[in-house]
Amino acid sequence: MPDCVLLDLQMPEITGMDVLQYLDNARINVPIIIVSAHGGHNDPEACMMAGALSYLRKPLDADQLLRAVYWATKRFATSH
Numbered sequence: 001m002p003d004c005v006l007l008d009l010q011m012p013e014i015t016g017m018d019v020l021q022y023l024d025n026a027r028i029n030v031p032i033i034i035v036s037a038h039g040g041h042n043d044p045e046a047c048m049m050a051g052a053l054s055y056l057r058k059p060l061d062a063d064q065l066l067r068a069v070y071w072a073t074k075r076f077a078t079s080h
Helices: 016-025 043-049 062-079
Strands: 005-008 032-036 054-057
Touching (some): 016 032, 032 062, 043 054, 054 062
Parallel strands (some): 005 032
């Protein structure tokens, strides 16, 4: 089981939202971070409602991404 899943909102053949839905339906409980360069105004809220812990806009810098992964894994570990 991964410690964290990093998904792009727009991927070839499947979207990040599709993966969120699949993980939810399969009852796979793992912290998820969504990243996107093309997200719409409501995408962050929709992703969080679908189960993502964080939504980051590209371009990302390494520190921003590392902080998000650290926060997601730490929060998940203390709640489970």
